[in-house]
Amino acid sequence: MSDAKDLVLVVEDEPQMRRFLRASLGAEGYRVREAWTVADGVREAAAEHPDAILLDLGLPDGDGLDLVRRIREWSAVPVIVVSARGREEEKVAALDAGADDYLPKPFGTKELLARLRVALRHSRALASPGSPILAAGPLRMDLERREASIDGRAVHLTPIEWRLLALLAAHAGKVLTHAQILREVWGPNASAQSHYVRVYMAELRKKLEVDPSRPRLLLTEPGVGYRLADAPR
């Protein structure tokens, strides 16, 4: 399934969790490096250039979010936070600090591998020259011609709806927080509030979803933000 030889750095102080992650990632063909402190994690990240990092937040020498902030100074490597801190505020804090995704403990292997694949694909897409076509499930957006379609049916979007949808599609499969969406769509200085995002999402759902109260494409992460479904479900 994965490109063999992708290197995953696991930063986790709990030996049983490392054991489980080593086994399940290894079985999937990933190479695994392990660290159990913030300091070690930063050192490993700098020396080994991993393709992705799985990061626990409660580490013996500090908070995992410090590691994200430090690594972000020089690297765009995808970071998936895996943590027993499952509160929404904590997820938002991790994502806003620069993590790419957040997986609350306990989680299953399937979920972990799916998130990892999405993260790896994004980092590769960012590295390669951009394509003017964004596609996710039934959705297709042609950025050059500014045309959107769902299941082959053309959809007419207002400028804000277009920016919002293009942003979500560019990060398909990844959660974007309300703050990130507001900043990207309405601009860093806009006085927009989080209900703007919700109202425009409701409009997009009306145009794109068969049943807006049972969305298949534009998914809500309550208290955190939104995620555009990566594949038809």
Place this chain on the structure above:
Amino acid sequence: MTLRGDRRRAGWRGYAGAVSLVVATTALGAATRAVLDVPDFEMLYVVAVLVSAVFLGRGPAIASAAVGVLAYDYFFVPPTFTLDVADLRYLFTFAMMFGIGLLVSSLADRARDAAVRAESEALRGTLLSSVSHDLRTPLAAITGAATTLRDQSVDEPTRRELVEAICDEAERMERLVGNLLDMTRLASGEVAVRREWVPVDELVGAALARTEALLSRHRVRTEIPGGAALVSVDPVLLEQLLVNLLENAARHTPPGTEVVVRAAGGPGGLDLEVADRGPGIAPGEEERVFERFHRGGRATGQGAGLGLAIARAIAEVHGGTLRVTARDGGGASFRLLLPGAGRSPTVPSEDDAGPGGSV
């Protein structure tokens, strides 16, 4: 049982009660002036102070003693209709009324505290026995299945079955632990309600997405006219409430039956209903189903009977109500009513000039 202590809700109501008692006593005294003697009125006021002390608490008791003394002096103690005191004896009466008020109210307080403590001891007892049972049961299955896999050689179908059991039971434990944490946070009043304006269908959609697997064998229908209307709620808590109602429906109603989610919202509040075609609700059970650790008669052993208690607690921290009624034609209907929270905010309209902005 309510989740937040409402015993000490004395507040202004207690004081108003104390003053009304004194007013009533004065009226009674005035009406019986022909029959009773001055010292008898004193006894009437003492009764008023006692009643305040026992039922309203210390503050109102002292207030009723003070107001009572003034009223007694003004209306009944010669010279009447003045606050002058002719006889030193009455000063002693006043001191006595204050003393009785203080003493009885502190006794009543102590008795109340003891009752509360006994109640919470009993609750802690139920909680511990219920939790330890509910945690041990899945843990026992996990330990059993895992040690079998480690220590014995089993054929492939058995191995699969044991592995499935481990996964299912772990999931059950996770749900229980999550519920316990939610319940503890809600009961301790630690939860801050973070209200935001959210479209109704987004709340329902998020909850349906989370319960999709659980309800895969039910027919789920939504009726949300004007689903984009904004309501002011804590989206995380409200989604939890809805998930709990849907889980309850999934667990207590047979596969193939219909579950209907109706919602109407706006500045006037939120009116939301989850209706099923299950065994319904027995008369007299309408309140008990919301008690902690209550399990419906047909519970399948899942959960610890916390889901509905959590749902109601969430309704209450929003200032709303959650009730269940039997449905015409069978089944139960859970209805959430939340009060409005002022005018919903507006979003500046944009010129619909077709796709324009850049990403």
